[in-house]
Amino acid sequence: MRKGVFTYNEAVLPIYFPKVLFGMLCDEGYHPDGLLAGCGLKENDFEVENIKLSLNEHQQFIKNVLEVSQNEHIGWNFGKCINLTTLGTVGYGALSSETLKEALEFISQFLHLRTALFSVRLGEQNNGVKDESYLEVKPLTSFSNSQYFLLTAAVSAAMNVIQFCYPNTSVVSKIEMQCQTPKSNCEAYLPSRVPIVFNKLSTRIYLHNTLLNASLPTADSFSQKAMYALCAEQSSNFGKRKDVVTALRKCIKESYRFSLSLDDAAAFFYISPRTLRRALSSCGTHFKSIVNEEKAQFAKEMLSKTNLTMAEIALQLNFSDPSNFGRAFKAWTGVSPVGWRERGQ
Numbered sequence: 001m002r003k004g005v006f007t008y009n010e011a012v013l014p015i016y017f018p019k020v021l022f023g024m025l026c027d028e029g030y031h032p033d034g035l036l037a038g039c040g041l042k043e044n045d046f047e048v049e050n051i052k053l054s055l056n057e058h059q060q061f062i063k064n065v066l067e068v069s070q071n072e073h074i075g076w077n078f079g080k081c082i083n084l085t086t087l088g089t090v091g092y093g094a095l096s097s098e099t100l101k102e103a104l105e106f107i108s109q110f111l112h113l114r115t116a117l118f119s120v121r122l123g124e125q126n127n128g129v130k131d132e133s134y135l136e137v138k139p140l141t142s143f144s145n146s147q148y149f150l151l152t153a154a155v156s157a158a159m160n161v162i163q164f165c166y167p168n169t170s171v172v173s174k175i176e177m178q179c180q181t182p183k184s185n186c187e188a189y190l191p192s193r194v195p196i197v198f199n200k201l202s203t204r205i206y207l208h209n210t211l212l213n214a215s216l217p218t219a220d221s222f223s224q225k226a227m228y229a230l231c232a233e234q235s236s237n238f239g240k241r242k243d244v245v246t247a248l249r250k251c252i253k254e255s256y257r258f259s260l261s262l263d264d265a266a267a268f269f270y271i272s273p274r275t276l277r278r279a280l281s282s283c284g285t286h287f288k289s290i291v292n293e294e295k296a297q298f299a300k301e302m303l304s305k306t307n308l309t310m311a312e313i314a315l316q317l318n319f320s321d322p323s324n325f326g327r328a329f330k331a332w333t334g335v336s337p338v339g340w341r342e343r344g345q
Helices: 016-027 032-036 043-047 055-069 074-079 089-095 100-113 144-165 221-239 244-254 262-268 273-282 287-305 310-316 322-333 337-343
Strands: 118-124 132-139 172-176 203-208
Touching: 016 032, 016 043, 016 055, 016 074, 032 055, 055 074, 055 144, 074 144, 089 100, 089 144, 089 221, 100 118, 100 144, 100 221, 118 144, 132 144, 144 172, 144 203, 244 262, 244 273, 244 287, 262 273, 273 287, 287 310, 287 322, 287 337, 310 322, 310 337, 322 337
Parallel strands: none
Antiparallel strands: 118 132, 132 203, 172 203
C-alpha cells in the first residue's frame, strides 16, 4: 500500500465496482451470504450510492469472491461488465471525446473519482516502435493474494471500453501483465485473441496509434466540456480532502519519467501555479525539492534492488546523459550512484 495516502481501515474506496461484481455473481446464482461473509457488508449496502469501503473490507470481499467462485480467472469476466456508463460522469466525458486518445486521457485524469485502487496513463513506445502507444495500469496499493484478479479485471475493463469505441476493429496489439502466470490457461477468458505476457515490470495494453487518433462516432464537444467541468468540480472537492504534499508526490511518481512540471501539477489540482507554490511553501517545502526527493528515492531503490545500469536508471529519471544523473544523485545523497550500489544501501 502506498504509505501516507490512506490506511487499511479508512473508508475511501467507492462501492461502484464491488456493486457491479456483486450483482454479476448473484445473477450467476451465488448466494449473497457467502460473498459478504466477514467483510462487514449487507446486501442493501450496495444500494447506497455514496457508501465507501475500507481496503480491509474490499480485500475480504475479493477473497470471498475467489473462494466461492473457485475461478481464478473471474477477473476477466468481471472486467467485461465494466463499460463507459459504469464509469458515470467519467465515462460520459470519455464517450463524448473527439478521439480514443482523448477519451483515454479523460479517464486517466478522472479515474480517481471511481476507484482508489488504480491509476492509468497513456504513454508512447520508446524502443523504436513508433506506431504504438500503451495504456499503463498502475496499482495504488498492494494486492497480496488478489493481485491477479484485480489486474485482470482492470485490463479486461480497459479493453471493454476500447472495444466499445471501436467494436469491429482490432486496436490492441498485445498485453503485458505485472503478475505471475496463472495456474491454468486463461486464453478462453480474454476479451479478444490478443498476445499476453506475464511476469513483466508493469501492466500495459499496447494500442495502434492510427486508431488511437481516429475520430469517435460518439464525439460531442458540448457534452464533453460539460462532463469535464463536472468532473473537475468533483475532483477539486475530492482533492481538498487530501494533503497537498502527499497528493503531489503521487502525481510525480505517476508522471512519465518523473517529468511533471509545476504548471502540469497545478492544472491537475485545478489551481494556478502560484497557488500551488504558496500551498507548498506553507508546508515548508517547494516543488523542485519534492521532485528531487522522489527521483532520489526511486534511484536508491533501483540501485539497491535491481541490476539496471546507470544509463537505464538515468533514462527512467528523464536524464539525457548518465553523467548528469551521477552529479544529481551525488547532490541528493552525498555519494555517487556507484558508491551507493557498492555499499548495498
